Structure formats: structure tokens, C-alpha cells
Amino acid sequence: MAEAIVIIGAGPAGVRAARTLAKAGHRPVLIDENMRVGGQIYRQPPPGAERAPDALYGFEAAKAVAIHRALDGLDIDYRPETLVWNAREKVLDLTGPRGSERLAFDRLIQATGATDRSIPFPGWTLPGVFSLGGSQIALKAQGCAIGRRVVFAGTGPLLPLVAYQYAKAGAQVAAVLDTSSFATKLKAAPGLLVLPKLFAKGLYYLAQLKRRGIPVIEGVDGFALEGAAKPEAITWRRGTETGRIECDAVGAGFGLRSETQLADLLGCAFAFDDLTRQWLPTKDAEGRASEQHLYLAGDGSGIAGADAAELAGERVAWTLLGDIGQAVDGTRIAILDRGLARIARFRRAIEAAYPFPHRLHAAIPDTQIVCRCEGVTAGHLKFQVEQREASEMNRLKAYSRLGMGRCQGRMCASAGAELLSHWRDVEVGTVGRLRGQAPVKPVPVA
Amino acid sequence: MIERLNPDVAIIGGGIAGCAAALALRKRGLSVVLMDKGFCGAGASGVNFGGVRRQGRSLVELPLATRSRAIWDRLPELVGEDGEFRATGHVKLARSETDMAFLEKYAADAADWGLDLKLIGPNAVRDDHPWLGRKVVGASLCADDGQANPRLVGPAFARAARRAGADIRELTRVETASFDGENFEVRAAGGLVVESRWLINVAGAWAGKVADWFGDGMPINTQVPNMVVTEPLPFFIDRSIGVCGGDIYLRQVDRGNVVFGGGAGWGDIELDRSRPRTEATQGSIAKLIDLIPALKGAMVIRSWTGFEGEMPDQLPVIGPSLTLPRLLHAFGFSGHGFQLGPAVGEVLSELVVDGETLTDIKAFALGRFRPSWQSGRCKG
Numbered sequence: 028m029a030e031a032i033v034i035i036g037a038g039p040a041g042v043r044a045a046r047t048l049a050k051a052g053h054r055p056v057l058i059d060e061n062m063r064v065g066g067q068i069y070r071q072p073p074p075g076a077e078r079a080p081d082a083l084y085g086f087e088a089a090k091a092v093a094i095h096r097a098l099d100g101l102d103i104d105y106r107p108e109t110l111v112w113n114a115r116e117k118v119l120d121l122t123g124p125r126g127s128e129r130l131a132f133d134r135l136i137q138a139t140g141a142t143d144r145s146i147p148f149p150g151w152t153l154p155g156v157f158s159l160g161g162s163q164i165a166l167k168a169q170g171c172a173i174g175r176r177v178v179f180a181g182t183g184p185l186l187p188l189v190a191y192q193y194a195k196a197g198a199q200v201a202a203v204l205d206t207s208s209f210a211t212k213l214k215a216a217p218g219l220l221v222l223p224k225l226f227a228k229g230l231y232y233l234a235q236l237k238r239r240g241i242p243v244i245e246g247v248d249g250f251a252l253e254g255a256a257k258p259e260a261i262t263w264r265r266g267t268e269t270g271r272i273e274c275d276a277v278g279a280g281f282g283l284r285s286e287t288q289l290a291d292l293l294g295c296a297f298a299f300d301d302l303t304r305q306w307l308p309t310k311d312a313e314g315r316a317s318e319q320h321l322y323l324a325g326d327g328s329g330i331a332g333a334d335a336a337e338l339a340g341e342r343v344a345w346t347l348l349g350d351i352g353q354a355v356d357g358t359r360i361a362i363l364d365r366g367l368a369r370i371a372r373f374r375r376a377i378e379a380a381y382p383f384p385h386r387l388h389a390a391i392p393d394t395q396i397v398c399r400c401e402g403v404t405a406g407h408l409k410f411q412v413e414q415r416e417a418s419e420m421n422r423l424k425a426y427s428r429l430g431m432g433r434c435q436g437r438m439c440a441s442a443g444a445e446l447l448s449h450w451r452d453v454e455v456g457t458v459g460r461l462r463g464q465a466p467v468k469p470v471p472v473a
Numbered sequence: 474m475i476e477r478l479n480p481d482v483a484i485i486g487g488g489i490a491g492c493a494a495a496l497a498l499r500k501r502g503l504s505v506v507l508m509d510k511g512f513c514g515a516g517a518s519g520v521n522f523g524g525v526r527r528q529g530r531s532l533v534e535l536p537l538a539t540r541s542r543a544i545w546d547r548l549p550e551l552v553g554e555d556g557e558f559r560a561t562g563h564v565k566l567a568r569s570e571t572d573m574a575f576l577e578k579y580a581a582d583a584a585d586w587g588l589d590l591k592l593i594g595p596n597a598v599r600d601d602h603p604w605l606g607r608k609v610v611g612a613s614l615c616a617d618d619g620q621a622n623p624r625l626v627g628p629a630f631a632r633a634a635r636r637a638g639a640d641i642r643e644l645t646r647v648e649t650a651s652f653d654g655e656n657f658e659v660r661a662a663g664g665l666v667v668e669s670r671w672l673i674n675v676a677g678a679w680a681g682k683v684a685d686w687f688g689d690g691m692p693i694n695t696q697v698p699n700m701v702v703t704e705p706l707p708f709f710i711d712r713s714i715g716v717c718g719g720d721i722y723l724r725q726v727d728r729g730n731v732v733f734g735g736g737a738g739w740g741d742i743e744l745d746r747s748r749p750r751t752e753a754t755q756g757s758i759a760k761l762i763d764l765i766p767a768l769k770g771a772m773v774i775r776s777w778t779g780f781e782g783e784m785p786d787q788l789p790v791i792g793p794s795l796t797l798p799r800l801l802h803a804f805g806f807s808g809h810g811f812q813l814g815p816a817v818g819e820v821l822s823e824l825v826v827d828g829e830t831l832t833d834i835k836a837f838a839l840g841r842f843r844p845s846w847q848s849g850r851c852k853g
Contacts, residue, residue: 129751294746415628416628425628471773
């Protein structure tokens with residue numbers, strides 16, 4: 028009997044994996060939450076709202092179109108608008124246009140992608156505040172800006188890119204506030220030269236922002252919003268220096284975080300990554316998770332970007348084919364592995380250029396909401412640590428409700444862990460991680 | 474490195490019963506070391522439904538449950554916080570005439586044990602709770618029952634015990650325990666050796682293993698309750714709710730989330746790994762909508778399980794060892810230990826200090842599972 032192969036996620040990694048498997052004679056199931064393939068990076072507008080690829084994806088238009096078309100003519104069991112809300116052993120629970128169903132698999136490729144990483148700041152729960160990725164989706168999928176006068180704040184390679192895309196689309200970008208300093212980036216520049224084209228693109232975005240007279244303030248130590256019902260201005264500080272910029276919307280993000288809940292539910296082993304300060308499912312050099320029938324590819328198991336995701340998606344498909352005794356293309360695999368190694372080196376430089384600014388957590392005021400779903404403030408969390416002796420993330424969750432709401436900690440667990448480690452004065456890698464619980468995302472009582 | 478401790482009492486298990494026992498023993502002046510493999514109150518004490526209910530219990534449990542109910546009112550003075558205990562009342566619903574007859578008989582029987590239940594007819598039950606579905610034909614109300622937040626209560630007892638001077642060791646898995654004719658010796662992970670005159674086994678789903686070490690083997694099984702919670706909804710379910718048959722139970726917390734349970738999850742106690750089962754979750758969702766149609770379409774945001782000890786007669790084991798002196802067991806609460814926990818702790822402390830308790834616990838004796846032992850003892 029043929030192997031039942033399922034791929035979760037139709038971004039660059041999932042699509043490349045599906046293509047490779049289909050060409051090798053399989054008919055994989057490809058499950059995706061979106062309406063169309065492409066993932067977040069190459070997200071396609073809904074039918075009827077299409078625009079030219081150049082306008083949507085800029086430099087990446089060719090890559091985006093290639094991904095969108097990669098499955099044309101191939102026999103794949105593609106299931107869009109479908110959520111995998113639970114997984115245990117070799118069965119997935121799905122909900123989608125066909126209703127609720129269970130899907131058994133022999134082998135599973137998890138290409139679950141990533142979401143923005145948040146750090147709470149005063150005003151971050153106001154309407155008009157979006158994540159950086161959310162700001163980009165509004166532009167790409169809906170063709171609209173998040174506000175009339177927008178500030179982008181945070182850090183990471185997405186920060187100058189989204190600001191540039193907004194400016195290019197004609198939106199008014201009031202400023203870019205980057206927590207990474209110019210000196211930090213300069214130090215990382217030699218490493219970034221591993222991939223000169225990508226490095227040049229980053230410089231281009233910055234140059235374009237400067238050319239348009241958009242202030243780019245680097246090395247910011249924190250920011251806060253003014254405004255009761257919506258953002259009216261953002262104030263920032265850098266050492267003793269402060270500033271105030273009027274705006275009606277903010278796109279904020281601090282790099283990306285891998286979507287790892289399904290890997291957790293499936294029992295994959297995890298390890299703490301000191302560089303990015305995140306827990307990630309472990310994988311071997313060929314993309315196998317700790318459980319041998321499970322595979323990991325793309326940003327869902329460590330942020331490396333879309334190019335790496337394409338390579339890793341194909342790579343992991345070859346691994347799977349080898350594992351089930353099919354012939355593999357060794358030359359092709361060597362090319363993929365070299366490409367992945369090069370990007371990994373570049374990625375370390377990116378992390379050095381845009382380090383996760385965990386120092387910002389120390390300044391979070393007690394009144395600040397950290398867990399949005401459950402309305403848990405930093406002060407309430409501090410109470411659990413100081414009065415109820417919470418020493419570990421699941422205890423903190425049990426006492427405070429942090430991470431118990433709709434998002435299941437996807438948005439707040441990082442800040443919760445940073446705060447817990449700050450108050451207890453221990454390394455963030457020692458405070459544990461939230462246990463995953465189904466459903467990964469809310470499902471209806473029906 | 475070996476660390477040696479010599480308390481009067483060693484306790485294996487940091488659930489509510491164990492922590493309450495530690496606290497009560499400290500108040501009577503005994504030294505206590507309590508060990509838990511994880512965190513106190515994180516096992517069955519922390520992942521259960523949160524019902525604080527006397528209604529529906531086996532009649533022989535009512536003396537203990539009534540004693541416990543009084544402690545629930547005093548949690549703030551006893552452990553420093555109320556554990557979100559609310560005396561919301563507990564309504565047990567009948568979905569058939571047979572159910573209703575059962576509730577009527579139970580109410581009459583329970584009255585002899587001092588439990589005041591109010592029977593509610595088909596019209597009145599809908600007047601009281603207009604959101605109930607058509608299948609409900611009547612109910613029984615225990616106005617004095619309630620609900621609490623299980624995640625808070627066990628840890629609060631643990632901290633109170635620690636403040637009172639108990640040595641609480643979390644993340645300390647007990648590996649072996651033995652008796653040398655005089656003292657117990659408990660060896661735990663990390664090189665801890667506890668030598669004590671008394672040993673209390675309150676290790677929950679793992680307690681059967683501890684009992685085995687001393688020849689007190691009991692027919693304990695494992696329960697894996699399947700728990701689910703919705704997103705916060707406008708508050709309207711003002712009582713904790715159960716049904717005849719117990720296949721669905723629910724309550725709405727102050728914040729608005731509806732917590733419901735029913736059926737069994739999946740669990741492997743050897744791996745110490747448990748998970749909700751989709752079939753159980755979907756089964757309780759169907760029953761939930763039958764009871765309260767307005768909940769259709771609400772979003773489920775989380776589900777969970779844990780391990781609980783279960784006895785064949787659904788009654789806990791509480792009492793002295795059959796084989797050794799100064800060894801006490803309390804386990805196998807069969808899914809309704811949360812409410813009992815505070816009183817069980819006090820009873821255990823009395824058995825240690827006074828050698829007896831005024832609360833009637835005869836029905837929970839270990840001997841009931843050893844007829845030969847019992848009869849032999851009677852003859853002797």
C-alpha cells in the first residue's frame with residue numbers, strides 16, 4: 028500500500044515538498060489554512076482582488092509566481108482553508124469546508140510557518156496597532172494600509188521591508204523605530220555578505236526610506252503609544268534621548284516565532300535555541316524530527332526565511348523518499364544542502380544584526396497587559412512569581428491564566444518567559460515552555 | 474550526594490490531600506517532609522473540573538464531604554486565599570422520568586445524612602434556568618454546593634504548609650520506600666533519603682504502586698477525565714451543573730468561560746503522558762448542546778486531562794495499612810477527590826496524632842478489598 032503522506036502548510040516549504048513528492052509518484056495531502064498557496068510571504072489576494080505580482084511581491088515576484096504555479100498539473104490532494112487543530116500519534120483532526128474530519132497518516136511533513144513575535148508595550152492592545160506581518164498582509168491581500176500615518180517599530184529584517192512596501196504603495200510612513208543600533212548592524216555586516224544579493228536588498232530598502240525622507244531611528248530602547256481609543260502618537264527613548272511622533276497606526280514586530288504547537292502535540296523533542304531565545308523542535312541535518320515518521324521544514328522549526336524554506340521543503344521530501352526506500356537524487360540533495368548551509372550562516376548574521384531586544388521586557392510597567400486574550404497584566408504575573416512562587420512557565424500559566432486564551436500562548440508566551448526569567452534572575456531557557464493543548468486554534472462547539 | 478531528613482511524618486504526593494495533611498500536622502506540632510514528582514497541586518488536584526459538590530455522592534461519603542464543605546468556606550484564613558471558591562449551588566439534571574425518580578430517592582436518602590436538596594419540577598426548572606434544552610425534565614438543587622479554581626487550591630495548601638514549617642520538596646520523585654520494623658525509609662530522586670516514624674501515601678494515580686511496596690496492593694485503576702473549555706461568553710450559567718449518569722458536567726467561571734467535561738481522554742501512566750481524546754471532546758460537545766442549545770457555535774479554546782486513581786466501587790481508600798503500623802493511605806478518589814481533599818488532610822493528621830478521627834471513614838477501609846483479611850481479623 029502506498030504511504031499516506033500529509034504536508035501541513037502550503038508556504039514555500041510545503042509547496043516544494045508537495046511538488047517533489049508528487050513528481051516521485053506520490054499523492055500527498057497538502058493542508059493549508061489559507062485560501063490559496065503561497066504561505067504568508069507569498070500570500071495571494073483572494074479571488075477578485077488580484078494585482079500584478081510585481082506590485083505585490085517586488086523583488087520576490089518571480090519566486091512568488093513560481094511557488095504559486097509549482098503545483099500546476101500535479102496530482103495533489105490539496106485542502107485549502109483547513110485547520111489542523113489537533114494531532115496525536117498518526118491522526119490529525121481537521122476542520123474546514125468539509126466540516127470536521129480525522130485524517131490518518133504514515134508520514135507527516137510539518138511546514139507550519141511562523142508568526143510575528145511580540146513584546147508588549149504601552150498601547151499595544153489599541154485598535155490600530157498591528158503586527159508587522161499583519162501590516163504586510165493588509166497590504167498584500169487586501170490592498171489597504173493599516174492607517175493614514177503609520178509608524179513601524181520593533182526590529183528584524185521585516186521592519187525596513189514593510190516600511191518600504193508601505194512607502195512604495197503610497198502610504199504615509201511617519202517613522203521607523205528600530206531597537207537594533209547602527210553599530211550592531213555594522214558589526215554583523217561581514218556575515219551578511221555571505222548572501223550579497225539579500226544584503227544589498229536590505230540596504231536598498233533603507234536607502235529608499237531615506238530617499239523619501241522617512242526618519243529611521245536605530246538603537247531605540249523602548250516606545251509607548253499615546254491615545255486612549257486609538258494611537259495618536261508614539262514616544263520613544265534611546266538612552267536619555269526621547270522623541271514623539273504623531274501617528275494613527277503602528278505596525279510592530281520583533282522578528283518571527285515558529286509555529287510549533289503541532290510538533291509539541293505530536294510529541295516531538297524540543298530544545299532551547301539561545302540565539303533566538305525560542306524553544307524549537309529538534310531535527311537532524313536531513314529534516315527528521317525526533318519521531319522518525321515526522322519531518323520538519325521551513326520557518327515552523329526555526330526561522331530561516333522563504334528561500335531556505337523552499338530548499339528545506341524539497342530536502343525533507345527527498346529525506347522522506349529515502350526513508351521509504353525510493354531512489355533519491357544525490358546531486359540535487361548536495362545542492363540543496365549547500366544552499367541551506369549558506370543561508371544558515373547568513374541567518375546567524377541576521378540574528379546578530381537584529382537581536383531580539385529582550386532588554387525591553389524589564390521596562391514593562393505593572394499595568395501593561397501581557398496576555399491579550401485573558402487580559403493578564405505584568406503586575407498580575409509578578410504577583411504569581413513573588414507571592415505564589417511560580418518558578419516555571421506552566422505554573423505561571425496555571426496561576427495567572429497567561430496563555431490560556433484563544434491564542435494558547437502563541438502571542439504572549441515569549442514575553443511571559445522573558446518576564447519570569449527577569450524577575451527570578453535566571454536564564455530564560457531555564458523557565459520551561461508552555462505545554463501545548465488542543466485545539467491549536469479555536470474550533471466551534473458544533 | 475545524599476541528603477538525609479528525619480521528620481516525624483513523610484508524605485508521598487503533593488495534591489490537596491497531601492498538602493492539607495502537611496499543614497494540619499504542622500499545626501499539631503509534628504515535623505513533615507512532603508515529596509512530589511512534579512509541582513504541588515499540578516496532578517489530579519489541579520486539572521479536575523473544579524466541582525465542590527456533595528450532591529450525588531455515595532451516602533457514605535457525605536460525612537467527610539460535609540466536613541470538607543465547612544473548610545472550603547474558611548480557605549482564606551486557612552491558606553491565605555479563597556481559590557476562587559464560589560457557593561453557586563449545584564444542579565443535577567434529570568433527562569428522563571427514571572432520572573427524576575432517582576433524584577427523588579437520593580434526596581430522601583441524603584436528608585437522613587443531613588444534606589438539604591431541593592427537587593425542581595419540569596416547569597420550575599425552566600423558570601429557574603430558561604436556557605436549558607428540552608431534554609431536561611427536572612432537577613435537584615444543592616444550594617450550598619459550589620465550584621472553585623483547581624489550579625489555585627492545591628498550590629495554596631502547599632504554600633500554607635510550607636509557611637507553617639513543612640519541608641515541601643517538589644520535582645522530587647520517590648523511587649523506593651521501605652520499612653525496617655521501626656521506621657520508614659523513603660528514597661527520592663536527587664539523593665534524598667527521608668527516614669520517618671510515619672508514612673502517608675497520597676500519591677494519587679501512582680498510589681497503588683506505593684501501596685504495593687508494603688503489601689497493601691489495591692485494585693486501583695486510572696481515570697483520565699476529558700476536560701474542555703470555551704472562550705469567554707456572556708455570563709448566564711449561574712450554577713454548577715451535572716446530570717444523572719454523570720456523562721456531562723459544566724460550569725461557567727466569573728470570566729465567562731464555560732468549563733465542561735465528560736468521557737475519558739487517553740493516557741499512559743507509565744509514560745506519564747495523557748491527552749484529551751477527540752471522540753470524547755466531540756461526545757461531550759453534543760451532550761452540552763443538548764443541555765444548553767445556546768452554546769452551539771461558541772468556540773472551544775482548550776482541552777486537557779490528567780491522571781486520577783479509581784477504585785472498583787468508586788469510593789476512595791482512606792485508612793491505615795493492612796500490613797504495617799504507622800502507614801496511612803488515601804487515594805483512589807475516583808474523580809471526586811477535589812471537594813474532599815481539605816477534609817482528608819485533616820482526617821489523616823488526626824489518625825497520626827490522635828490515632829482516630831471523629832469523621833466516619835469506615836466505608837473507605839482497605840480491608841473491603843480483602844474479604845479474607847477482614848474475616849480473619851473478625852475471628853481473631
